[in-house]
Amino acid sequence: MGMDTSKSCQLHMKDLTISLEKMTGAKFHLESMQKAEKIGLLQITADDRVLFPPSDLARILVNIIVYKRLEKLEDTHRQKKMKNESAA
Numbered sequence: 001m002g003m004d005t006s007k008s009c010q011l012h013m014k015d016l017t018i019s020l021e022k023m024t025g026a027k028f029h030l031e032s033m034q035k036a037e038k039i040g041l042l043q044i045t046a047d048d049r050v051l052f053p054p055s056d057l058a059r060i061l062v063n064i065i066v067y068k069r070l071e072k073l074e075d076t077h078r079q080k081k082m083k084n085e086s087a088a
Contacts, residue, residue: 006054013048 017028033050036042041058043051052058 008054009052011050011052013044013050016050 013033021028033042033044037044039057040055041052041061043053045051
């Protein structure tokens with residue numbers, strides 16, 4: 001997103017909830033956020049904001065997610081190519 005990775009990112013809990021539910025199609029559960037807070041991935045503030053401080057663990061998780069998405073994209077591309085070659 002072009003953000004400085006050495007700085008924290010803050011989002012309102014309401015905005016985050018709406019976005020997550022829209023993207024995943026599943027109901028948001030605060031317990032999930034609380035679990036992430038326990039392992040240091042985020043902080044929930046008293047004014048219902050979620051603070052994402054920069055951390056090595058967060059960077060590692062993001063890299064794993066990006067790798068998995070790229071792997072899935074490559075697999076989809078490969079299947080599409082094989083299907084086109086079979087049709088020809």
